[in-house]
Amino acid sequence: MHTIRTLLHGARERFYEDAESWGLTRSSALMIALFPIIVVGIVTLIAALALLSKSTFRPLFAFVTAEDSLLEWMQFLFVFAASLIFAWLGIQFVRNGQRGIGALYLLLAFSAFFVAGEEISWGQRLFGWSEPASLAGINHQNETNVHNIRPVQRAFGFVVLFGGMYGSLAPLIGAYVRAKRERTPLSFLLIPSLCLLPAFLMPFGYRMFRLVIWPGTNALVVRFGEAPELCLYFGLLIFAALNLRRLQQEKPALIARVAAIS
Numbered sequence: 001m002h003t004i005r006t007l008l009h010g011a012r013e014r015f016y017e018d019a020e021s022w023g024l025t026r027s028s029a030l031m032i033a034l035f036p037i038i039v040v041g042i043v044t045l046i047a048a049l050a051l052l053s054k055s056t057f058r059p060l061f062a063f064v065t066a067e068d069s070l071l072e073w074m075q076f077l078f079v080f081a082a083s084l085i086f087a088w089l090g091i092q093f094v095r096n097g098q099r100g101i102g103a104l105y106l107l108l109a110f111s112a113f114f115v116a117g118e119e120i121s122w123g124q125r126l127f128g129w130s131e132p133a134s135l136a137g138i139n140h141q142n143e144t145n146v147h148n149i150r151p152v153q154r155a156f157g158f159v160v161l162f163g164g165m166y167g168s169l170a171p172l173i174g175a176y177v178r179a180k181r182e183r184t185p186l187s188f189l190l191i192p193s194l195c196l197l198p199a200f201l202m203p204f205g206y207r208m209f210r211l212v213i214w215p216g217t218n219a220l221v222v223r224f225g226e227a228p229e230l231c232l233y234f235g236l237l238i239f240a241a242l243n244l245r246r247l248q249q250e251k252p253a254l255i256a257r258v259a260a261i262s
């Protein structure tokens with residue numbers, strides 16, 4: 001029991017030390033960490049109630065997880081905002097001669113923008129146009145996007161899986177390394193804060209569950225995936241926003257230190 005308390009105390013202190021290194025207050029770090037847990041917890045509760053009482057709670061679950069509804073529009077807003085921040089950061093680094101990290105951030109920006117467009121089918125349902133003929137018959141939802149084409153959909157699932165895995169493991173490995181050596185400025189640009197661990201752990205856990213335990217196409221299980229996906233985009237947005245704030249606050253010194261390392 002004493003060992004468990006010691007481990008929990010050490011984890012808590014490491015969590016707060018990491019938050020401080022990012023310029024976050026303890027309460028801010030806790031709120032960021034709790035947001036994905038609360039989102040997935042609420043959707044899990046609604047899903048469980050939908051199983052127990054289909055007539056009462058299944059419509060609520062359908063509304064929350066439906067196309068062009070609550071979770072999907074939040075996904076779009078989070079990942080679109082992240083794409084803009086990544087693009088701005090990437091441009092700043094390229095302009096200052098840091099082409100490696102700049103190219104990485106521009107790649108993240110392009111990827112996030114593409115995902116944002118895919119989430120709303122590039123405006124198809126918003127503006128009411130029909131899917132292109134090239135997608136007819138291969139897009140199983142009859143939408144103007146590629147992520148609903150079966151092979152691409154499976155590939156996207158693995159991208160989410162490995163993205164969530166990186167976002168889950170990198171902060172833990174980084175915390176272990178920092179116990180032995182000082183954190184470098186470049187590490188902030190590559191390793192998310194510990195407070196974002198739940199945001200990346202949710203999609204990683206869900207995709208592992210779908211891959212190993214439940215690979216089927218049960219509608220409720222599939223639609224539940226909108227919640228972990230939202231957590232992933234939230235994690236990307238906060239990661240980008242924290243680095244944007246650091247760059248704005250420490251721009252001259254930060255650029256120089258990243259240049260010296262990279």
